[in-house]
Structures are given as C-alpha cells and as structure tokens.
Amino acid sequence: MFTVATAAGATVVMIVPGLALAWLLARGRFRGHLLLETLVSLPLVMPPVATGLILLILCSPRGPVGRILATAGIEVVFTWKAVLLAMAVMGLPLFVRTVKAGIEQVDRRYEAAAATLGAAPLRVFLTITLPLSLPSVVAGTMLGFARAIGEFGATIVIAGSIPGATRTLAVAIYTFTETGRDADAAVMVGVSAMIAFGSLWLSNRLTSQSSARS
Amino acid sequence: MIALDFVMEQGEFVLEVSQQLTGRITALFGPSGAGKTTTLDAIAGLRTPSRGSIAIDDHVLFSSATRIDVPVHKRHVGYVAQDVSLFPHLSVRRNVLYGRREGQRMSLPTVAAMLEIEPLLDRGVSQLSGGERQRVALARALMSSAAVLLLDEPLAAVDLELRRRILPYLERVRDELRVPIVYVTHAREEVHALADFVVMLERGRVVQSGEPADVLR
Numbered sequence: 400m401f402t403v404a405t406a407a408g409a410t411v412v413m414i415v416p417g418l419a420l421a422w423l424l425a426r427g428r429f430r431g432h433l434l435l436e437t438l439v440s441l442p443l444v445m446p447p448v449a450t451g452l453i454l455l456i457l458c459s460p461r462g463p464v465g466r467i468l469a470t471a472g473i474e475v476v477f478t479w480k481a482v483l484l485a486m487a488v489m490g491l492p493l494f495v496r497t498v499k500a501g502i503e504q505v506d507r508r509y510e511a512a513a514a515t516l517g518a519a520p521l522r523v524f525l526t527i528t529l530p531l532s533l534p535s536v537v538a539g540t541m542l543g544f545a546r547a548i549g550e551f552g553a554t555i556v557i558a559g560s561i562p563g564a565t566r567t568l569a570v571a572i573y574t575f576t577e578t579g580r581d582a583d584a585a586v587m588v589g590v591s592a593m594i595a596f597g598s599l600w601l602s603n604r605l606t607s608q609s610s611a612r613s
Numbered sequence: 614m615i616a617l618d619f620v621m622e623q624g625e626f627v628l629e630v631s632q633q634l635t636g637r638i639t640a641l642f643g644p645s646g647a648g649k650t651t652t653l654d655a656i657a658g659l660r661t662p663s664r665g666s667i668a669i670d671d672h673v674l675f676s677s678a679t680r681i682d683v684p685v686h687k688r689h690v691g692y693v694a695q696d697v698s699l700f701p702h703l704s705v706r707r708n709v710l711y712g713r714r715e716g717q718r719m720s721l722p723t724v725a726a727m728l729e730i731e732p733l734l735d736r737g738v739s740q741l742s743g744g745e746r747q748r749v750a751l752a753r754a755l756m757s758s759a760a761v762l763l764l765d766e767p768l769a770a771v772d773l774e775l776r777r778r779i780l781p782y783l784e785r786v787r788d789e790l791r792v793p794i795v796y797v798t799h800a801r802e803e804v805h806a807l808a809d810f811v812v813m814l815e816r817g818r819v820v821q822s823g824e825p826a827d828v829l830r
Contacts, residue, residue, distance in 0.1 A: 506698075508694065508696060508698045509698055509700055509701075511659055511685070511694075512692070512694065512698040512700070513700070513711065514658075514659075514684075514685035514686045515657050515658075515659075515685055515686075515688070515690055515691070515712075515757075516686075516691075516711050516712030516753065516754075516757045517686050517687075517689070517712050517714060517757055518686055518711070518712075519686050520686075523686075526711075527700060530702050531701070531702060
C-alpha cells in the first residue's frame with residue numbers, strides 16, 4: 400500500500416512539470432533544445448544507483464538543495480519524501496517522452512486556427528493540444544506510475560530500506576530474498592507483476608487508440 | 614484598409630508584396646505557388662516576413678524597422694484556412710463559440726441564422742459535409758469579431774453544385790457585415806461574383822491590381 404500511495408504521489412508530482420517539458424520539447428524551438436531533451440532522458444539510461452547517489456548528494460542536509468530545504472524544516476533523505484523523489488525522477492523521462500510523442504501527433508493547424516481565433520498559447524495548450532493528446536498523457540501517466548512502482552536502485556540509495564517508513568515493494572523483494580524469506584518475496588513479486596502488467600496494458604491500449612485516431 | 618509592404622524569403626521562393634487592399638472584398642488571384650496563401654499567413658502572423666511592414670488601418674501588426682511583431686492571438690483576424698481546421702474534439706457549437714470575445718458584435722443565433730447552421734450546432738464535426746464544414750468555419754471566424762476576415766480558397770475543395778450553394782452565404786457576409794475580407798482564389802468567376810478589388814500575384818510578385826472588370830479582362 401505504501402508503494403502504491405507513494406508511486407501515485409510521485410506520478411501526480413511529475414504531471415505538471417512533465418507536461419511543461421513535453422510541450423517545450425515538442426513545440427519549442429530554442430537554443431539548448433537537444434541538451435534539455437538529453438538531460439530529461441538521462442535517468443532512463445544512467446544506472447539508477449548513480450541517479451540515487453546524485454539525488455543523495457543534492458538532498459543531504461549539507462547538499463545544495465538539502466541545505467535550503469533544511470532551513471524550511473524539511474528533511475528528505477531516508478524519509479518517504481526521498482522515496483517519492485526517487486520515483487518521480489525515474490518516472491519523469493517515460494512520462495515526458497510519451498506525452499511529447501503524443502503532442503507531436505497533434506496537427507499544428509488546429510493550434511494555428513485557435514491562435515487566429517484569439518487564444519493565447521496557454522489556452523491553445525489547455526483547450527486544443529492537451530485534449531487532442533490526452534490518450535498519450537494517460538498512457539504516459541500509467542508508464543510513469545509503473546516505473547515508480549518498480550523503482551529500486553535510486554530509492555535504496557536515497558531512502559534506504561526502513562520497514563514501515565521507506566521500504567517499497569521492490570526494496571522488500573530484495574530484502575526478503577537476501578534474508579531467505581523466499582515465500583514472502585514470491586508474494587511481492589506476484590503483486591508487483593500484476594500492478595506492472597495492468598499499468599502497461601492500459602498504457603499500450605491508450606497509445607494504440609491514440610495512433611488509430613491520428 | 615490593409616497596407617502590405619513586405620518581403621518574405623523562403624529558400625528560393627521570394628514573396629514581395631507592396632500593395633494597399635482597399636476593397637470590401639479583395640481577391641488575391643493567381644496560379645498555385647504565386648504566394649497567395651503565404652500573404653494571408655503573413656497578415657495572420659502565422660509566418661514572419663523577412664522585412665517590411667503590415668498594418669490594418671492604423672494598427673501596425675508587423676514592422677521590421679520598429680521591431681513590432683504582434684502575436685497571432687492578438688491580431689484580431691478571422692482566418693478560414695483551405696483545410697478549414699475545425700477542432701475535431703469539440704461540437705459545432707463549441708467550435709463556433711471558441712473565438713467569442715467580450716463585446717462581440719454578433720451573437721450565435723444571428724451568425725447561425727445567417728449561415729443556416731442552426732440544425733448543425735449540436736453535431737460533431739465529423740458528421741458534417743464539405744459545404745457544412747465551410748459554413749461552420751466561416752461562422753467561427755465571424756464570431757471572433759475579427760477586424761479582417763482572411764478566406765483561403767474557401768470553395769476550392771467543393772464541387773460546382775456546392776459552390777453555387779455556398780457563394781450566396783459569402784455574398785451575405787459581404788453585404789451584411791462591414792468587415793474587410795481578403796479572399797484567396799484562382800477561380801475567375803468567384804472574383805467577379807464577390808470581389809470589388811483584385812490583386813493578381815505571379816511567382817511571388819504583384820503583377821496587376823484594381824477592379825476585377827479592369828484586371829480580369
């Protein structure tokens with residue numbers, strides 16, 4: 400339950416910045432476009448443990464971000480917030496890439512027509528681009544959620560494996576296996592497989608619907 | 614009055630227009646590739662000229678000299694593109710109301726009655742025929758209280774019979790509204806039927822302009 404709740408939270412957290420990044424990468428023409436696209440996708444190809452280490456350095460009480468958060472009384476490392484952060488960072492690239500592909504499929508003539516009718520860019524996005532790319536947004540959300548559920552490497556580095564506090568499904572499987580509790584590990588594997596299958600199935604179904612429509 | 618004085622360079626194609634459009638309906642007439650649609654795009658702000666200026670009355674929309682480039686959504690032009698571009702996820706009613714502005718001069722019932730689209734309002738756009746789509750697109754542009762209407766070959770994709778049926782609607786818009794219209798076409802009969810001023814374009818240049826009877830002899 401903790402894993403599902405945290406993954407859901409991470410998914411919610413990644414939606415607004417993810418939509419903004421997807422739109423920027425799909426429609427923006429600016430210097431550093433390729434650099435931004437590469438940076439956004441970096442967690443996909445970097446070892447998750449390395450991403451976790453970067454997050455740990457940034458968010459530890461003496462790190463550049465952690466120091467600022469500490470002044471506001473917010474502690475991240477080895478708390479549920481660290482789990483959520485790791486999940487969001489690891490799920491974001493999948494969300495952004497899926498939504499970006501969906502936005503690219505939206506015919507730009509609709510956006511141009513909306514602009515000539517007096518719609519400012521944000522209104523064009525909210526009333527034309529977003530509804531027309533909605534299946535990809537839902538598909539991206541499902542993918543991001545599934546990725547968050549399965550997140551392990553970054554989580555174990557920045558959040559550890561504290562029972563009842565930071566232990567996620569993936570971390571529990573690892574811990575049970577390490578301690579010889581194979582039956583418990585098998586149950587966790589089954590649960591995680593079901594959640595992953597359901598999310599991916601829904602995501603693929605929505606993506607194929609979106610392709611058929613376009 | 615629409616004052617055009619700009620150059621647009623797009624690869625090897627160069628469009629050079631220096632012309633005042635003074636008619637109630639000005640037809641941009643010429644063969645394919647002459648630069649007619651590009652001229653409309655420049656007025657609407659969908660393409661940016663390399664240099665020059667574009668103004669409607671005393672409102673400058675673009676000026677390379679003074680670095681003015683009014684964003685598309687602030688230009689107050691109603692653009693009916695050749696492909697019409699009705700929003701596929703909205704009903705006809707929501708399409709028509711999309712560009713509605715505060716203090717608009719025309720209400721939905723007035724526009725719907727003029728273009729005879731009342732029975733279509735609650736349909737989806739995929740249920741419309743070619744002629745109905747053209748009329749809905751025209752209604753949508755009219756509802757935006759545009760300072761100028763830009764119509765890009767609104768009758769090009771329809772057959773002769775449908776053309777005969779839509780033409781009166783355009784004549785009605787011309788006669789009942791005091792909105793200048795720039796009308797792109799390569800059909801002489803449409804110029805004669807609708808326009809009171811014609812600008813003939815060829816290979817990106819204005820080769821002739823004036824009253825249709827003089828230019829299209």
